[in-house]
Amino acid sequence: MSVNITLPPTNQLSGPEDSELESSSDGTQEEETFSDWVDEDDAPTKSLFDETILPSALKAVAHDKEAHGVDIVELGNNLKLDFLKRVRLINYIRKSQSPPAEILALKADNPLFSDDAHLRPVVEDDPLLLLGNDEWSDDEDDKLGDNKKIAEMEQEFEKIRVRFEDLGRRVPELLSESETPQEMVASTSSEVAPTKPRDDDTHYFDSYSYNEIHAVMIQDSVRTSSYATFILSNPQIFKDAVVMDVGCGSGILSMFAARAGARKVFAIEASGIGLKAEQNFKDNGYEDTITLIRDKVENISLPEGYTHVDVIISEWMGYCLLYESMLDSGFTMSSMAKEVYDDALIEVVSADAVLTNDDLIKDIPIQRVTRKNLDFSSPFVLTASRPGKAHALLLYFDTWFTTDGADVPPDAEPTIAKGEGDVVTTDVLQIKARPDLVARRKSSMGPLRKKSMTGQEFIKDGKEVSFSTGPASMPTHWKQTLFLFRNPVDLKEGTCVSGRLHIRKSETNSRELDAEIHFKVQHPDLHTKELTPAKETVVQSYKIR
Template sequence: MEQELVKVRARFEDLGRRVPELLSESEYPEEQVASTSVEAIPTKPRDDDTHYFDSYSYNEIHAVMIQDSVRTSSYATFILSNPQIFKDAVVMDVGCGTGILSMFAARAGARKVFAIEASGVGVKAEQNFKDNGYEDIITLIRGKVENISLPDGYTHVDVIISEWMGYSLLYESMLDSDKFLRAGGLMAPSQCRIMANLVEIPSVIKENVTFWDNVYGFNMSSMAKEVYDDALIEVVSADAVLTNDELIKDIPIQRVTSKNLDFSSPFVLTATRPGKAHALLLYFDTWFTTDGADVPSDAEPTIAKGEGDVITTDVLQIKARPELVARRKSSMGPIRKKSMSGEEIIKDGKEVSFSTGPASMPTHWKQTLFLFRNPVDVKEGTCISGRLHMRKSEDNSRELDAEIHFKVQHPDLHTKELTPAKETVVQSYKIR
């Protein structure tokens, strides 16, 4: 035993002699090793993009998006049902991913398609273009859209298509492509609306909060505290909704720029039934219009209740059933709409819309939940009013900061008038 102790002591003494040598051989200069001050340690410029683009380099995320039938069939239907827009057009696909939207545009008759992609999946997209015979029509451009220039003398495009919508709609911050759109050109989609309601979600609370109260007999509730600091991305069913749906932000993509997307919007939500409001829920509705004009304020998006409501085969003409082909042909007539003044407007083509709300079949965007630290008991007529602030995060431009201010007013039992609010609740969240 004594001999072993001597050997161990000798090893420690040798290590003590070697540490200075190891440090001097390290990649840091001597003065940096000796100092722990912030100024002495080299810092890299903040990088908001590497992780973001790396996450799009793998097949799994693209498979999820393409298999989202609401998302993919909406784009396919709009592109392939509107030859008057896409035939002989110059098209830009921002964040092309696997290139599927670029290939839809090429199939629809586009003269030239510029597919923009900053992640590693661009290599596979380029191969997809070749494998499908579109290499002469579709040109892949590697890089961020805000940093690129168009080749072959092109400066502007006729149509910009992009699946830029992130969680809560704004999460992915990709609306910096407007400089390439010619005057009178079209953005697809052309308009989005952020919507909100209150929901009762005991299963989400159990999974993310109360689960920690008793973990194999241990109290680990401290783990749940951070749940209230981050937005949750979940699928919520329509029967969880407690209130009306409220418009939070209307975004006319034809005109908006990224600097317009920091906003503060009021909301008034009224309970339509009794329950316990666990969270404010956000989702978005999306429209593809043929002329980029604003949709009427009372426009309702198409709600897909199930796979039967999502028609893809007739648009793609792949083993289409006769009744689906007939349905497609019947939808190709002129679009009849009313202007703000009530006059009827007739337009060519097919307009498309979809919703990511609880009333629709689930999409890969799901819904965004802001959990309340103190759930609110509501009865029919209870009013929750306040303001939602959203902005790009100062820490990471690919993330969002949100802050909710709200007050609760219950209806008087006898008069039904709203009683004064006792307090204003404020909560802050990260969307990342």
């Protein structure tokens, strides 16, 4: 579904981006759109002008007003800033560290409010960027809106009261025509069955019970050889360790771990393919080392004599990275379903078909990610490197296997695997020691990894492996996720496509994703090369399942 929103002239007070973020792609009411994605829970928020951390965004606003004389909400209202201009203002303050007096002196025509470089968050998931329109609106407007809502509620209540009284008059008449009240209650209670919990698992696990999907994944040489290279090149991690393989499938990763010296491997698999995995273990002489547990990882208990594991391995990545929600319980399954429906397509795109730069929209450190972080809204800014007609936005992921648990810098380049013939083994990326690692480990979060429960030191040295699923690398079974435009976009060299990507778990199936993209197109002026104002904002929704 999509909708084009025509933007008003730039001298009008209301901002086009406000409409953009509050509009759904099919014109339905607000509760059916992505406008409810902002989590209302309090989130720790850093002051704009000092190092103080406040319990919530609103308390951070109050702190800055009292301590520094800057009420960021009042300033935004006075300057008539729309949503994206507020985002630019907050990111500008955080990046420039400008003094309060300089911020208070800003005018509405300051170039910073049109500079899309300030759309990139300085602080990831900055709660100040997620302040709703209610917090930014004028008090008088709030009062008028509240009064209108109260009047509408009173009218609706009166309609309900009239209908209820009418129904009360008709009940005796209806009962006399059919059955007594006691009979009606008895028949009703016997017919109403308890609501069954929604089953998102049966079809999912059934889809992994056949050989074909596992053959596809094993034959994905980038995937399989990357896991093999990391596990077999770092035996110091697996030697004498107790390993859990979550969603073992055919058992290939479990056997890699056993070959690397694991003392015991618990292979978790809820689908029927687990029986074939168990036979694979026997055929390769690992039946004493690897034990199959047929259940969901959320439901299992370790066999007697084991209270913990030292290493967890899993191939959890899905189409669009997060499809199937494999991280919600730590892990739930490793591989991908067979088909994707609706507007989001899973296809291989060649590098020469890409017209713009790429832009990082989300970094997911799985050693500490939370379920809340997996529903997100991120800005993007793409600039065309050559003229052409764009038919879609393309999404892919890069991944790293590290031995020390440290964060990978956002600008780190993954290994780009190049295929030669039918047999391809991905290269190994040897990441050198990062100077910022020591400082990062002294942060308030503490070390990401210290010791295992057995007291074993985690390995700092060893090979680190990475790969990319992007168009520059040889194709993988993940391919890339394409969000097709209803209407292709004509690009000139220097054209800017900017907007926001929203991704969240589907409300109807916890293993599926909903996505919505809001974007505008700005072309460079023929003479000045400055970007011209966008004429409209396009909003389009997608299902990933």
